Amino acid sequence: MGNRDRRAQSPPRSRARGRGKPGGRRKRKVCIFCVSPRDNIIDYKNVSLLKRFLDDDARIRKASQTGTCRKHQNRLAMAIKRSREMALLPYVPD
Numbered sequence: 001m002g003n004r005d006r007r008a009q010s011p012p013r014s015r016a017r018g019r020g021k022p023g024g025r026r027k028r029k030v031c032i033f034c035v036s037p038r039d040n041i042i043d044y045k046n047v048s049l050l051k052r053f054l055d056d057d058a059r060i061r062k063a064s065q066t067g068t069c070r071k072h073q074n075r076l077a078m079a080i081k082r083s084r085e086m087a088l089l090p091y092v093p094d
């Protein structure tokens, strides 16, 4: 009984800590409403904030694009819709 050849494949000790994908301009994927709720109040009157979540077609950006968590994305969508009804935000792009 020879169990000598155990060390044939030792696991790699150090993990490579490289960040994955190249290609720059990607925001950190955190929900800004979770990170700093005081600075980012979801409200239909807060147009300057809501506008940041609209794309060029005046559509609400997806949570996957903005990093907003589901809970806040939902509130955001509600606020944007209400804001549109109040004519604070456009339905269509200018």
Ligand SMILES: [Zn+2]
Residues within 6 Å of the ligand: 031, 032, 033, 034, 035, 068, 069, 070, 071, 072
């Ligand atoms: Zn959140």
